[in-house]
Amino acid sequence: MSGLFTLGLVEMADAVADGSVTALALTEVALKRLETLGPRYNAIMALDGGTALEAARGVDRARAAGQPLGPLAGVPLAHKDLFYRAGRVCTGGSIIRKDFVPDVTATALERFDRAGALDLGTLHLAEFALSPTGFNAHYGHGLSPWNTAYGAGGSSSGSGASVAARLVPAALGSDTGGSIRHPSAMSGVVGLKPTHGLVPAFGAMPMAPSLDTLGPLTRTVRDAARIMSVIAGPDPRDAASLPAPRLDFEGGLTGDLKGRTIAVPGGYYREATTPEIQALMDAAVAVLKEAGARIVETGTPDMALVNALMQVMMTVEAATLHRRWLSERPQDYGAQVRARILPGFGLPATRYAEALMLRAGITREWLAAAMGDADMALIPTLGIPVPTIAETTQGTPEEIGAALGRVTACTRGINYLGLPSLSVPCGFTANAMPAAFQLVGRPYAEPALLQAGDAYQRRTDFHARLPPDCGPVD
Template sequence: MSAIHELGLVETANAIADGSITSEAATRTALDRLERLGPDYNAVMALDREGALAAARAVDVARAKGEDIGLIGGVPLAHKDLLYRAGRVCTGGSIIRRDFVPDTTASVLERLDGAGALDLGTLHLAEFAMSPTGFNAHYGHGRSPWNRDYGSGGSSSGSGAAVAARLVSGALGSDTGGSIRHPSAMCGVTGLKPTHGLVPLYGAMPLAPSLDTIGPLTRSAVDAARMLSVIAGPDVRDAATLSAPERDYEQGLTGDLRGVTIAVPQGYYRTTADAEILKLMDESLAVLREAGVRVVETTVPDMGTINALMQVVMTAEAAALHRKWLAERPEDYGAQVRARIIPGYALAATRYVEALMMRAEVARDWLKCAMDGADMVHVPTLAAPVPSIAETTEGSPEDIAIAIGRVTHCTRGISYLGLPSLSVPCGFTKNGLPAAFQLVGRPYGEPVLLRAGDAYQRRTDFHTRLPPGCGED
């Protein structure tokens, strides 16, 4: 059997269930690696070693008694530090909340608890979840396990780095404009932004509630499917989820994609992409064809309008949420974050309401145009190679804005549309950093996205590759 840290989430769950390893051994390995390697990538906010080990021992005792330990029984996980757990500090990546202790627990953490997963602690993120590269003026930049001069992606920076470096086999992140997909692509892991309203947001620090989603960052599509099966579904505390389906998302992961059609939109997603990104995109499509996919070319509507509508919604909602703190404690915001929120106060209420009212019609038009009867859309996650930290923090504000804009180019519009998107690692660029494609589906179309991602990963090994220095136990 592989070393414990090399096991994926489903592999770890199966090994604990059949007695090949103990939860205590898996948890001790994860904690040791989080403590030893986590600081190298600025991945960790806080750990609960003694609490986690006690919980692991309890799982091992329950299993020895023949009790059901759950779908993710005894698997050690850690999550982005914006998910509330009653009695535990939740910073949201800010100094304003560095001592905030919630009295509620996020629905997604409750569901993972119910499935037997262990929560080792909290992971780094961008301040108030507002940087696509992982920048945090207060707690430092998230750094890539592949090269520490590069960011790990944001805002779920610690989640991406921790999974890529094999510190944990899975982590939850949040995505408002790409914050699961950016770190997944930049760190070389699998990240799923669910349909808005599939996974409850109760107990998560909001950024823009009508855009926010919570989803898994894992090593593989099958691991993401296992986590999604646990966290998805209706929650009476989140009205947006009341029509959400409950499914076993591992069903249908057969590796066979015959009968599936993938659309490849021309124009916006490809004309601005670097040549080496386009080469990797085409290579990934060739693999998907081998699995049985039919590929068709389509186009997209005006993405400039869609991106502008997304920006209106996010900026207005963030400004409303931060109004009191920005008035009373403006100096406690990093300059980048403060600059992104303040324009929201100049927006007319009618513009915000219009952007919300137009959303359903714009999404229908995008699906009709980009998908054109296909099962999903295939586009880059990042249209350019991963930028260095220097490229996104140094130089003129205009140059920094251009570098950051290239990171969000392919992701932010999808968030406005509320559609599910799976980011899948598909190779490496000349700078030695990972690249990824994203599969975008119809509302609640996660099953076919996961099926395609799994089929691709059965035929490639990019998702299994270890960053340098991360293989030692």
Template sequence: MSALHDLGLVETADAIAQGAITSEAATASALHRLEALGPRYHAVMLIDRDGALEAARAVDLARARGEDIGPLGGVPLAHKDLLYRAGRVCTGGSLIRKDFVPDVTASVLERLDGAGALDLGTLHLAEFALSPTGFNAHYGHGRSPWNLDYGSGGSSSGSGAAVAARLVSGALGSDTGGSIRHPSAMCGVTGLKPTNGLVPLYGAMPMAPSLDTIGPLTRSVRDAARMLSVIAGPDVRDATTLAAPERDYESGLSGDLKGLTIAVPQGYYRTTADGEILALMDDSLKVLKEAGAKVVETTVPDMALINALMQVVMTCEAATLHRQWLEERPGDYGAQVRARILPGFALPATRYVEALMMRAKVAEDWLHRAMGGADMVHIPTLPIAVPSIAETTQGAPEDVAVAIARVTHCTRAINYLGLPSLSVPCGFTANGLPAAFQLVGRPFGEPVLLRAGDAYQRRTDFHLRVPPDCGPI
């Protein structure tokens, strides 16, 4: 059997269930790696060693008694530090909430608990989830396990780094404009942004509530499917959740794409992409075609309009949430984060309401143009090679803004449209950093996206590549 840290989430769960390994051993290994390697990547915020080991022993005892330990029984996980657990500090990556202790637990954490998963602690994120590169002026910039001079992506920076570096086999992140997909792509792991309303937001610190989603970052698509099966579904405490049918998302992973059509929109998503990214995109499409999929070219609607509408919604909602803190404690915000929120105060309420009212029609138009009669859309996750930390933090402000905007070029509109998107690693660029494509589906189209992503991963090994210096310690 592989070393414990090399096992993926499904492999770990199945090995514990079969008695091949113990939860205590898997947990002790994960704790050791979180403590030893986590600081190197600024990946970890808090570790609950004693609580995790106690919970692991309880799972092992339950299994020994013949009890059902659940689909994630005994698997050690850790999650982005904006998911509340009653009685545990939740900083949101900020100074303002560095001592905040919630009295409720996030629905997604309760569901993972119910499935037998262990919660080892909290992971780094960009301040208030407001950086696509992992920038945090207070707790350090999230760093890539592939090269410490590069960011791990944001805002779920610790989740991406921790999964890539084999600290844990899975982690939850949140995505408002790409914050699951950026770190997934930049760290070389799998990331799923679900359909808006599929996964409950109760107990998660909001960034822009009508755009926010919560989803898994894992090594493989199969791992993500198992996590999604646990966390998805309506929640009476969250009125934004929709009555989607409960699914076993893992059961549909056949490896066969016969009968499926993949749309490749021309224009916006490809004209600004670097040549090496386009080459990797084309290589990934060849693999998907080998798996049986048909590929067609499509177009896109006015993306400048969609991005502008998304920006109105995001900045207005963020400004509303942060108004009092910005008035009382402006100096406790990083300059980059404060600059992203302030424009929301200058927008009239009519613009915000207009953006919300246009949302359904704009989404319908995007699906009609970009997807047409296909089952999913294939686009880059990042249209550029992963930028260095220096490129996104140093120099003239306008140059930094351009560099950051390029990171979000292909992701931010998807949140406004409310659609599901799966980011899948597909190779490496000349700087040695990972690249990824994303598959975008119709609302509640996660099963078809996961099926396609899994078929790709059965034929490639990019998701299995390990960053340097992340082996046994």
């Protein structure tokens, strides 16, 4: 029975649908692994096993009765603790919200419910989703299943660790400056940051609404495509959720990239990349070329400007959301989080307005320089090997800030541009930690990114490797 933990999300859904496994069996295995291994990686906030088991029995009864099943029926999942479910505590990784009980359910969770997925509980995250490594002064650091001296990546740390350790086959995360892609890269799993607004953010704790995106962390690109087919699409309750073209996320997963062109930008992204990571990027490009893609080299616009404008938007919007709490309860913030929000109070309104007004033009400039006529661009997710927890928490504030800046160098600008990005594991560095590339596309290019990522995974096995000490739990 314990071998069920090796199944991916699509495999689990197919197995429940054809009757080769029960939803109850899958849920029992997942709960046991979450309860046993989850604390080892500080991946769990709260589990609700009783409700999940009863829901699993309901799926099994429906199948036995010949009733139609949803595309995720019987699949056990857990999610970052910023997705609201009515009547359930949602901490947002903070002590300020440790007793907050929302009266609404996030759109994404409602769509999972309708698809038949099972919700086992909530997963660790950085305080108020404000750390690229998974640091949390109140609940402890999210730990990597590959080596607990390293962070799992943040802010969706529990999502990354839980998928990597095979506690659940997939989990939702949020991404404001890389918070899906950091944990996916640092934990060795797939992470998709969709086009801004493609997945409704209603019912998810915001950090900077103009940048926030919601998306999946999974073991395989195919699993991410299945999730996107469930959670994407407009919702009138979310002002940023705009009508989008109807996208087929799974139909193009053929393994063939003939006719696709992938740009490889130099300049800023190469300068932000160590030789060890660059070698892995070059190897990934070779695999994609073998799959039929045409590779072209391109440049980049002024990324210092892109990153600066992104920082303005993030800090001003975060300061606006946290103004009352920072005034009334400053002691209830971790020092690192408080220091990241406070600069937002000192920026003039004209600077924020400038960041908004320049956004569309700078996005066009980035696409022209980094992609040109290509279908997508390939850049590192992290340009450096995964740092240890000590390297990102010890030292002067300036030293810590510089270390965190190196982690986010290749991700944060993409949020300002509002573009989709798919992070895919592509090997390991000398410290035995995972590395990843990201494929960035034009708005609503998710099907093309998924097609390329899937073609890569059909020819490699990095996504299939299991971290040490994550085997069966008897």
